[in-house]
Amino acid sequence: MLNKIALLGAGSWGTSLSMVLEENGHEVRLWSHSQEQVDEINQFHTNKHYLPEVVLSKNIKAFTDLTEVLDSVDAVLFVVPTKAIREVAKKVEATLKKSVIIIHASKGLEQETHKRISVVLEEEISADKRKAVVVLSGPSHAEEVAVKDLTTITAASPNLESATFVQQLFMNDYFRVYTNKDIIGVELGAALKNIIALGAGALHGLGYGDNAKAALMTRGLAEISRLGVAFGANPLTFIGLSGVGDLIVTCTSVHSRNWQAGNFLGKGMTVKETLAHMDMVAEGITTTKAVYELAKERGIEMPITAAIYDVLYNHANVKEAVDSLMKRVGKSES
Template identity: 55%
Template sequence: MNKSKIAVLGAGSWGTALANVAAENGHTVRLWTYKADQVPEINEQHTNQHYLGAVQLNANVVATADMAAAVEGADLVLSVVPTKATRQVAQQLSTYLQTDQQPVLVAATKGLEPGTFKRVSQILAEEVPETLRAGIGVISGPSHAEGVVKHDPTLVTAVSDDLAVAELIQANFNNQTFRVYSGTDVIGTEFGGALKNVIAIGAGALETLGYDANAKAALFTRGLAEISRLGQAFGANPITFMGLAGVGDLFVTATSIHSRNFRAGEQLGAGKALNEVIEDMGMVIEGISTTKVAYELAQQKHVEMPITTMIYQVLYQGKDIQAGIQELMGRPLQKEGF
């Protein structure tokens, strides 16, 4: 296919990894960061030490702190900033786009906006007028940045309400070590990507507390049921949760030391206070805010989510984790189902 100009907004671990994939595919890549001190390191040393250690990045990843320069002439613009910053960055982006440019916007952050409960693609749609974009897509799946930059075989999904947009994203990012599937279930993909972070916090706590495979399997399975129930309440296709954006993403996030949410859970299981965990991580832990949003959405939609409720109580109400586990095990008996 013809080579594209791709702008990636956000030079954290995932934004840098996606920029690197695009550069390896021969595209012109501009990686925008609000931290000006990242620019010389990425451009001269070709590393992003704070997020990805000493891994060498493709030399064609060009960083800039100038968003206007990053998005000028871009065919695709990826939003990979934390969920809480997405709206502000999208507003800024809209001031730099021209009606004769109209790039495809790609949501690559896995979260739900506190207060509004909006998915990232919804935020982009609200803040960037239709006249300034050709479409909106989402890229998601089991894809820790650390593995992607080391060329660990990775499978993700690109989705959009417009299949042609999803296929455009697929074509631009697919390669021999980063395989991209396409689809149209935006709601299910974004709910799966966001809500698995909640379950990953629980998984990290189980690890520290010494629980074995039985407990972890119970958490994964019933956690996936909760994710599916809430997603379906908003119109998601239940099959999506059996795929890369559902069980795949849940597995990798709830089992890997590369997951900030898993590591946060480990520290909570060890008795650390939430503010200590956040300070120690030094990077955004999406699952913390997503837990609150998921809990509030469940109340709003009358969706039963006992695991999410327990994790919410641990994070925001100081509940003892062991007591929460015992309460979950003592719930009234019922039939299994999603």
């Protein structure tokens, strides 16, 4: 069955997901707040700022008018930065005329409230306009999905029927989707791995080798699991695609924005200089603040997150932050 999908957010990930949906035969309406970007997509079938080497199908239509995008759709997919989720969701609530599946493929926690994205969406989009909220997440670089590299991710929702609907929307011979009922674990794994990716990039920038990076990723996963379980996640989620899988891809690839940001910091750039060098959002920087505050509120030990927070927000020296982690009192691994 073919469906009409409103895809909100025409960055690299949103554009790549629109290509998958269009190839699967669905009608894709791509929304952006930028008229210049919309004109480029509709006239030249490119989105060069985000995916410079990619040519889009002529069937992918872009809009700035949310009313046009949401008219008679079967699902709404949010792929905007975390900081914009609540604002865009309010506009969707005011415009949407019927109940649809709400999907999001963003990775972060809301600042100040520390809420997961699905919670924000449920707060802003009334129950009579959403059949369910489904998270689409896992180890995936937009640049590789756009060229049909093999990718496997997760569609997560307590409503398994809706998760299966999203699975069927996206599944094809290069984009495989598994379902998962643990929306808490999938969202937290997606958000928190960006913090560890900042650290992995910083280690590279400092010149450390594979031993250090393996240690960071392994102990980083322990921190992610510790916080996730405290909030009701299934610990097995964190050894799956949206846990260790997403952690591997984000901590080891130059495609990763968060790895890039960490690498700049490791090479001696300030946070301000790092942000000036980034042409896309590195969600890990704001997520670090939210998770650090959340862990303090709940009394959850997260030394790696705390060290990265000190670098980002207290101007700590990166090398000294690494040294402080290595000099912590010896403990049992488990």
